[in-house]
Amino acid sequence: MGDERRKFTRESAAQRKEALIRATLSLIAEKGVRGATVRGIAERAEVTQGLIRHYFSSKEELVTAAFDYHMTQMTDLTFAPAAEVEGSAADRLRVFVQSSLTPPVVDPRSIALWAGFLNKVQHDAQMKETHARTYIDFRDRLQELIRAALEEAGIPARPERLYQLATACNALIDGLWMEGGALPEAFAPGELSQIGLDAVGAIIGLNFEAASAPRRGAQR
Amino acid sequence: MGDERRKFTRESAAQRKEALIRATLSLIAEKGVRGATVRGIAERAEVTQGLIRHYFSSKEELVTAAFDYHMTQMTDLTFAPAAEVEGSAADRLRVFVQSSLTPPVVDPRSIALWAGFLNKVQHDAQMKETHARTYIDFRDRLQELIRAALEEAGIPARPERLYQLATACNALIDGLWMEGGALPEAFAPGELSQIGLDAVGAIIGLNFEAASAPRRGAQR
DNA sequence: CTGTTAGTTATGCAAGTGTATAATTATTGA
DNA sequence: TCAATAATTATACACTTGCATAACTAACAG
Numbered sequence: 001m002g003d004e005r006r007k008f009t010r011e012s013a014a015q016r017k018e019a020l021i022r023a024t025l026s027l028i029a030e031k032g033v034r035g036a037t038v039r040g041i042a043e044r045a046e047v048t049q050g051l052i053r054h055y056f057s058s059k060e061e062l063v064t065a066a067f068d069y070h071m072t073q074m075t076d077l078t079f080a081p082a083a084e085v086e087g088s089a090a091d092r093l094r095v096f097v098q099s100s101l102t103p104p105v106v107d108p109r110s111i112a113l114w115a116g117f118l119n120k121v122q123h124d125a126q127m128k129e130t131h132a133r134t135y136i137d138f139r140d141r142l143q144e145l146i147r148a149a150l151e152e153a154g155i156p157a158r159p160e161r162l163y164q165l166a167t168a169c170n171a172l173i174d175g176l177w178m179e180g181g182a183l184p185e186a187f188a189p190g191e192l193s194q195i196g197l198d199a200v201g202a203i204i205g206l207n208f209e210a211a212s213a214p215r216r217g218a219q220r
Numbered sequence: 221m222g223d224e225r226r227k228f229t230r231e232s233a234a235q236r237k238e239a240l241i242r243a244t245l246s247l248i249a250e251k252g253v254r255g256a257t258v259r260g261i262a263e264r265a266e267v268t269q270g271l272i273r274h275y276f277s278s279k280e281e282l283v284t285a286a287f288d289y290h291m292t293q294m295t296d297l298t299f300a301p302a303a304e305v306e307g308s309a310a311d312r313l314r315v316f317v318q319s320s321l322t323p324p325v326v327d328p329r330s331i332a333l334w335a336g337f338l339n340k341v342q343h344d345a346q347m348k349e350t351h352a353r354t355y356i357d358f359r360d361r362l363q364e365l366i367r368a369a370l371e372e373a374g375i376p377a378r379p380e381r382l383y384q385l386a387t388a389c390n391a392l393i394d395g396l397w398m399e400g401g402a403l404p405e406a407f408a409p410g411e412l413s414q415i416g417l418d419a420v421g422a423i424i425g426l427n428f429e430a431a432s433a434p435r436r437g438a439q440r
Numbered sequence: 441c442t443g444t445t446a447g448t449t450a451t452g453c454a455a456g457t458g459t460a461t462a463a464t465t466a467t468t469g470a
Numbered sequence: 471t472c473a474a475t476a477a478t479t480a481t482a483c484a485c486t487t488g489c490a491t492a493a494c495t496a497a498c499a500g
Contacts (some may be wrong), residue, residue, distance in 0.1 A: 010314070010466060010477055032339050034254035038458060048479050050461090059458065112342060115335035119252050122332060132403060171395030172388065178398065179391055182338070183352060199388035202423045203307035230447055230496060258488060268449050270491090279488065443498090449494070457486065464479070470472090 007046065015054050017065070019045045024066040029112040033063055033120055035099030067117055067127055071134050078105055079141065088207035089148035096145055099198055100173050101180065101193040139170045146204055153206055169200050226268070230250065236402035237275050237285070239265045244286040249332040253283055253340055255316050287337055287347055298325050310428035317420055318364055319391050321413040322381065331401030359390045366424055373426055389420050 010081035027036035038059055042049040056062040082096035095137075099105060121131045143166030150157050157165065173196060180192045201207050228235040231239075242264035247256035258279055277281040279290060295396045302316035319325060363386030370377050377385065400412045421427050 002255065005464070006479060008466075008478055013477095016477090030339075032252055034253060034457095035339070036251060037456080039456085049458090050480070051478060053459070056475070070250050112338060115338035118332060118335035119250075119255070121402075122328065132406070135399070135403060135406075164418065166413050167399075168396075168422075170417075171399055172392045173395065174398060175391030175393070175395030176388075177398070178394060179355070182341075183355060186352070195384050195388050195391075198384065199392070199423050202388075202425070203419050205422070207349065211221075225494070228448055228450060233447095236447090254487095257486080259486085269488090270450075271448055274447070275491070358496080444499085445495105447494105447496080447498095448497105449492105450496100451490105451492075453488105455492080460481105460483080461499080462479105462481075465477105466477075468474090468476100468478105470474105 008047075016047075016051070018069075018139070020047075020052060020062065021066045021069050023068055024062055025113060028063075028066065028116040029109045032116045036063075036112060045169050063126070064119065064127060064143065067120070068130065070113055070117075071130060073135060073172050074105070074110065075137070082145070089145065089152040090206070093145040093149045093200075094171065094197060094208055096142070097169075097173065097196050098193045101176055101196045102190075106177055106180040106192060108184055111178060139166050143169055149206060149208065150204060165204050170204050172196065172199050172203070177201075228267075233256060233275065237269075238273070238289075240267075240272060240275060240282065240436045241286045241289050244282055245290055247335060247356075248286065248292075248336040249329045250281075252336045283340065284344070284347060287340070288350060290333055294325065294330065294410040295357070298358070304366070308410070309365065309372040310426070313365040313369045313420075314417060314428055316362070317393065317416050318413045321396055322410070326397055326412060328404055329403050333396060348369060359386050362386050362390055362393075369426060369428065370424060375425065387422050388423050390418065392419050 014106055019206075020041065023041045024036055026044060027040050031040075038049050039064070042052055043133055052059075052062060056065065059124055078100055079096070082092050083101040085092045085095045104110070117127070121127045146165055146169065147157070150162075176192050176196050180187055197208075240261065244256055246264060246266050247260050250256075251260075258269050261282070272279075272282060276285065279354045299316070300321055301319040302312050305312045305315045324330070337347070338408055341347045363382055366385055366389065367377070367382055370382075370393055395414050400407055417428075
């Protein structure tokens with residue numbers, strides 16, 4: 001009886017690091033960066049706290065790694081669906097807007113992570129740079145989708161106007177994303193992406209709803 | 221020589237409470253709720269930590285009070301300018317969008333506070349209720365402004381459509397607000413409200429830019 | 441001028457924090 | 471089978487945290 005030393009199995013560095021990062025993200029989403037304590041992270045990853053020091057030289061480094069991991073994952077999640085679309089440019093834009101405004105991108109956890117990291121982003125130069133780069137990358141890709149869709153429709157736009165359209169659509173999507181994540185019960189499934197599609201269409205002056213794939217009780 | 225007991229002056233309960241709340245908000249904006257320690261708040265308010273206990277029975281209570289204070293202040297800041305406008309409905313809507321998208325509403329500190337509070341909002345029932353109420357209030361007021369502007373222009377909209385327009389415009393404003401606060405250096409002064417105005421006009425189908433008060437190098 | 445009191449400071453405590461380091465043990469190669 | 475070693479656990483430490491409580495004093499009533 002009594003205290004027995006804890007059993008353990010060795011894992012590869014990559015696996016352990018990822019497990020620690022996932023545990024970190026999970027805790028940051030719940031309690032913020034300061035609430036994600038080294039002991040809490042270790043417990044959630046089912047290791048003891050000393051192990052964290054073995055893979056990350058400080059909590060700071062672990063948090064930074066977790067931020068990079070999360071940003072990469074979110075970017076992939078958002079862009080992958082549109083990249084697979086083979087149809088028209090309008091189709092790609094539509095799929096992009098939809099995947100940005102449905103789970104798992106829209107999710108309370110995802111917005112909690114965004115909020116949890118914001119303080120660090122505002123103070124840490126490296127994280128600030130990653131954040132700005134991700135934002136610009138997102139907006140540029142959206143701008144390219146808009147450009148292609150307008151050109152395809154025979155109403156090309158000048159670069160300055162394209163920039164404004166992309167900024168507005170980006171803000172619209174971010175705002176809907178934020179509200180869907182912060183007030184999940186306030187929106188019916190599909191409502192966000194429906195509103196988002198209509199509004200993006202209105203902003204860029206293109207009704208791509210009726211176009212190809214009909215949705216929501218196709219008339220006629 | 222050496223340690224002398226600290227001098228102090230008595231203040232009214234209202235003043236001290238407000239000073240403590242302001243110090244709390246200032247620290248939450250910088251370091252989040254957990255980073256805003258009782259000692260740090262006391263130092264910033266230039267009192268000793270014991271005094272906090274005298275006015276608030278726990279840190280939790282102080283944070284909740286600070287949240288209410290902040291939400292009220294933000295709401296006032298946002299709606300006051302539009303309420304003073306005497307002109308057309310389109311004018312009121314325009315002023316509302318502009319005041320929502322310029323300082324002091326758009327501000328890194330303001331978004332840091334939003335992010336700092338989010339975790340508590342998601343977990344604390346009372347704060348969640350305040351948050352949801354503020355959101356709905358904001359959107360309802362925006363919806364009324366849109367309704368009046370459309371009616372004035374002779375293109376009234378049905379309630380269901382109004383709801384969608386207001387939700388989209390609300391998200392657009394929130395998104396621009398968020399981006400302006402999170403990436404201040406990415407936008408020129410006035411750029412956000414210009415983009416916001418154009419996009420709101422496009423969404424609701426009303427060019428209220430040319431209408432009454434001409435802006436930005438008035439033509440003709 | 442003086443006693444009272446509530447506003448304020450000072451001090452203490454138990455629990456939690458990140459980090460450092462020593463002690464073990466699972467795994468591997470010969 | 472067995473030594474070597476890197477992965478993992480266990481322990482310790484100085485510091486911070488929220489909260490409790492005792493000590494003091496500015497302001498005010500009489």
